[in-house]
Amino acid sequence: MRLKRLAGAVVLLAVAAMLVAIPAQAKTLDCSANFSFDRDWSAYEGKNVALVVHGWTGTPMRETASLLASELPASEWVVDTFSYENANGDWPGEDSQVAECLRATLLQYAGATERTGPSIYLVTHSMGGIVARVALNRGKDPQLDDLVGGVITIDTPHRGSPWGGSDVATLAQFIKANSAGDGLPADLCLALHHPGPYPPACDSPPAVSTEIPILQVAGSATLVRTFFHIKVEKYDLNSDGVVWMDSQAGYRNSVDSPQPPAEQASSSVVRCEVLWKDTLGNGVGGELAGFSPSALEAMRLGTADIVKHPLALQTLYGVMMEAPCGHTKMTTNLEAITRVSAQLMEWAKSNVDGWRISADGIGALEVGKTTWDEVSALPGFEGDASYWGEVGCVTGGWFGVGVSQDGLGVLVAGPEASPGAIDVVSLGSYFRTGKAADIPVSTSEGIQLGTSEADVIRLHPEAKAVTHPLSEAITDYQVEDGNGRAIVFGVENAVVTYITVGNVPEVYAIEGCA
Structure with a gap:
């Protein structure tokens, strides 16, 4: 019992210590605050553009953009970031200001590339994939259907996360998230759904046009338990510590009706191992700790019951932060970056050759x-x-x-x-x-x-x-x-x-x- 209480306290203290930001303040979202439209747009003429979009409580993904740019031919590609840092705690609902800013940005880029075919590609992380879905809502702006050549979602919770709506998520929302008064707090709307409805009052993300292909890049960590540095057990978590595989690759099943065609969305899994003792951060003590059968089951399935098991929460938090394919490090995982760049080049080639x-x-x-x-x-x-x-x-x-x-x-x-x-x-x-x-x-x-x-x-x-x-x-x-x-x-x-x-x-x- 003492171990459980200690683990629960460590989880809350770890989240509070590692999430650095300012308390949320409601304000009207200014698109130009995070994205400069005043630039030399002639540099984009004839190019493809990969626009990298961060997730919940996130900031501009400059390192991801830099890694991606190093793998794409500079003569054909420009890689930029799109940020909604000043509203990164707001759920992107139907009338989301963030989604409107993204739409305006996409149109600006499309005009700059001076291409008739699709030339803009979105690379999104976590809730950034939900923002992209709202911005590309089929029927909202059909013009974008012909301009966007593909969307890549990395660790996106298409069907929610067991962390959503939890006390830990609420704490992170309070500490790190910023708000423009644009909808409900995202921590509530990121809760599990499908099966089951979206959390009350949360707008469900729409499907994008069936003409826009989607690649779902998913991180899946294996937890390795050691005994005096000898590997004795492995637990396949089927998750990146935050979002489980059925959600990361769950775009089609997250849409009620009509369901997108199977050929529109594909998935690619990046796997890795992480030592259990490293996720607990207490060396040999981690080798001696143990999970109850119910905790192991909750971790394997990614059910909301995870919040009942403090040691499991602490472990998953460690996976999120420490695993090479964990939710945090997937944005700079070189295997993931290579798969993303390969898909972008394939799409760009097919769009021209088509x-x-x-x-x-x-x-x-x-x-x-x-x-x-x-x-x-x-x-x-x-x-x-x-x-x-x-x-x-x-x-x-x-x-x-x-x-x-x-x-x-x-x-x-x-x-x-x-x-x-x-x-x-x-x-x-x-x-x-x-x-x-x-x-x-x-x-x-x-x-x-x-x-x-x-x-x-x-x-x-x-x-x-x-x-x-x-x-x-x-x-x-x-x-x-x-x-x-x-x-x-x-x-x-x-x-x-x-x-x-x-x-x-x-x-x-x-x-x-x-």
């Missing part, structure tokens, strides 16, 4: 559907439609976007300065603008910028070859789809240098000319 060229459009730009207003609203597109004069024999001349994103020239035909849906999309374009030559998008047959003229002829023997009216060095290979649209492959020096798709006759700048 662009397809057809007679109906290129990527997100659809002929006959996408309007000029929608084009000009996309991040990275600049300039108004401007008159370029007659090209070839097209009646009424041409209008278009002078500077475009990733080398995509959006062309429309007609006498108005603001026509309706786009008629033509060009990759590379006659004007050689942007970074088109670096974009590995292709037709279903694999034709892309740089494809040989011989391959174009082999794959499309039906193509009509016409000399370009402005240069005898360029040959246009025209392939009609039979539905009033066509693809034109512009070949110069025996390779494809531009691809134009769209409506006939607008797609043919030389239609009807001698």
